Amino acid sequence: MERSIRRATSVNKLNKYWDDLTSCYFQKKDFLLHLQKYNPCNQRYYELYIDECLKAGAVVYSIKMDLLTFSKFTNQTTVHIIGLPVSVSASGLIGETCEFTYLSEYILKKEKGFILALNLINGFTQDSAINMRTLPSVVFKKNINNWEEYQGLIRSKYRRRLNNILQKFSGVECFVNLCSDYTEEHHELYLQILERTKTKLETLTFDFFRNLPDNFQLTSHYAAGCLLCWNIICFDNNRGFFFFGGLNYELRNKYQAYHNNLISILKSCFTNKCELIDLGQTAEIPKMRLGGEIDERHMFLYHNKKVIMGLLRIFQKQISYNHISKKTKVFSNNN
Numbered sequence: 001m002e003r004s005i006r007r008a009t010s011v012n013k014l015n016k017y018w019d020d021l022t023s024c025y026f027q028k029k030d031f032l033l034h035l036q037k038y039n040p041c042n043q044r045y046y047e048l049y050i051d052e053c054l055k056a057g058a059v060v061y062s063i064k065m066d067l068l069t070f071s072k073f074t075n076q077t078t079v080h081i082i083g084l085p086v087s088v089s090a091s092g093l094i095g096e097t098c099e100f101t102y103l104s105e106y107i108l109k110k111e112k113g114f115i116l117a118l119n120l121i122n123g124f125t126q127d128s129a130i131n132m133r134t135l136p137s138v139v140f141k142k143n144i145n146n147w148e149e150y151q152g153l154i155r156s157k158y159r160r161r162l163n164n165i166l167q168k169f170s171g172v173e174c175f176v177n178l179c180s181d182y183t184e185e186h187h188e189l190y191l192q193i194l195e196r197t198k199t200k201l202e203t204l205t206f207d208f209f210r211n212l213p214d215n216f217q218l219t220s221h222y223a224a225g226c227l228l229c230w231n232i233i234c235f236d237n238n239r240g241f242f243f244f245g246g247l248n249y250e251l252r253n254k255y256q257a258y259h260n261n262l263i264s265i266l267k268s269c270f271t272n273k274c275e276l277i278d279l280g281q282t283a284e285i286p287k288m289r290l291g292g293e294i295d296e297r298h299m300f301l302y303h304n305k306k307v308i309m310g311l312l313r314i315f316q317k318q319i320s321y322n323h324i325s326k327k328t329k330v331f332s333n334n335n
Helices: 029-038 097-110 147-153 156-167 184-195 206-210 257-271 284-288 306-314
Strands: 003-008 044-050 053-066 076-082 093-095 114-120 130-140 173-178 216-223 226-236 239-247 276-278 293-303
Touching: 003 097, 029 206, 044 097, 053 097, 093 097, 097 114, 130 284, 130 306, 147 257, 156 257, 184 206, 184 226, 184 239, 216 257, 226 257, 239 257, 257 276, 257 284, 284 293, 293 306
Parallel strands: 076 114, 239 276
Antiparallel strands: 003 044, 044 053, 053 076, 053 093, 114 293, 130 276, 130 293, 173 216, 216 226, 226 239
């Protein structure tokens, strides 16, 4: 059995079987091409072959980021990230998990400086690096046919809370479109959220959103002609992934716009018969109060200089995500 690794700097040069190793749309060549065009971050791609057969792959990109995101300190530095250059919960590693250690060890030797692997699943660890938790994803796992069925399944106190939130949205108009209808007004609300986001990795452009493929759905909510909030969902093989959203902070409380935006994501996914809904990696508590469950994610951090690795171990608690959310019991006892 002979292993070999090849490096490519363009999606167009990837093996034709790359997509066969992926677990979701965000890892497929079609979306990687979109990222390469609209969010270039010096992406490069590693392919691991065994006896000339593709078995695993990795996406690596470089940005300036704050390694102390989860602490009160800041430290902007260039980091090479094994992951996808967009804030989703999918990993940048694809293929056979048993080959991830070999592939990542190779990357650690080839890439110099800070290397961060994000959104690792199944407790995959890298012995050469510092292993930590990162933001978990919140996943809705119940297969529900429609909104009325959902309301009937939740416990009474959550139903009362839900009805109070929905009342705030009385008279609000909802429009469902392709992302080609994304406007500068939508983008302004995205930037409002970004300004308040402590864990942001990138700032995406107007063209990035407007040119998303047709499996991305844009839902917009208006009151008296004013855009209150919006969300984009990616639909992929009976699964719905909350992608991004925007929020008018001046009107947020009046309309309970944040929570109603989350509710609209559930409604859209029920309508599209999603068997699993990934609600993303932020705002754990409100998402869990709608029935979401924590789906853990891990990361590892490495530097090729031993002195810096020693310092990183000292600051490990400040780098790691340490918050633990309490479980919620949203659904009634017999469900």
